[in-house]
Amino acid sequence: MRSNANKNILYSIILLLLVAIVYLYRQNQQKPVEEIVAVTSGKVILSGNTMGTNYRIVYLDKEERDFKGQIDSILIVFNQSLSTYIPDSELSVFNKSDSLVFELPYFLPVLEASKDIFEKTEGAFDPTVGPLVNLWGFGPEGPQLKDSVNINSILPLVGFNQIEFDETRVKKMKPGIYLDFSAVAKGYGVDVVAVYLISKGIQNFLVEIGGELVARGVNENGELWKVGVNRPEELGRADELFSIIALENKGMATSGNYRNYYEVDSVKISHTIDPFTGRPVRHGLLSATVLAADCMKADALATAIMVMGTERAIALQEKEKDFEIFLIYNDENGEMKSFASDGLKPFLSFAHE
Known part of the structure; x- marks a missing residue:
């Protein structure tokens, strides 16, 4: 009996070790870049x-403080609110139900900003367009489009004006509405990190998440932070610059169609979907960079501008x-x-100057 008990204990220990090894392996597999903390003469990266x-x-920072742990913790909570890839995030829970009472501080501000831009762009920016983006093959499951019936069945569910919210909750005015903040979440995440740095007395910084940025103050040379805009060519190098912008206490974001697309019968299908037609946009605008207060x-x-095209963007x-x-x-x-x-x-x- 004692021998069997010892074997069971040993088996349990081995099983736990295997689980731990698999967990650590998966964690390492999910880190495509090395996580870095570098400090040089008051400059922290x-x-x-x-x-x-x-x-x-x-x-x-003269004190050369390391805020990486705190920032990572903030971003974990941020994703727990707004990620569509986390099954129990606030956003995922809302998409599976008809309403949600806010528990975290991030859902309401992104709703308020989305409503503002939805109205200013007359619907060109619309977080309810996500199902159409997925339908055309730019979601996690690949192309799902069969015919125009797919589009016609989803279009009635597109329209941010079918969402109601106040300071405590958000609800759908029509069952089946699906929110996706992928077109705004990275920018909002940048702002959240910037607010944290400011709260710690940091006055000069550049925060970037997936190409979206916020700059405050100056760099170590006392100059405005400078960032590049990529040349929008399908086969060009990812780091080939078209222009350089000096950021004076601004947020900056760039959107483009020139790399995120696929072809069907020699027709390019771009990832920017027009909320009004349910189909990919077709115009000459390749890249849109916007500078704003946040x-x-x-x-x-x-x-929104990538939906609108060049002339409407300039007019806006x-x-x-x-x-x-x-x-x-x-x-032309x-x-x-x-x-x-x-x-x-x-x-x-x-860049060529």
């Missing part, structure tokens, strides 16, 4: 992973005037051109 992408944070707004507007910026744009597009002859709003021009230089 942090990097890691979040939201299915990477982040990089640079800040100046990154969440810049992120949402960059997405000239009307609102509380954000700046840099657009790269093909003209297929020539690559660019447009910068007046407020951005003093901060813009071109």
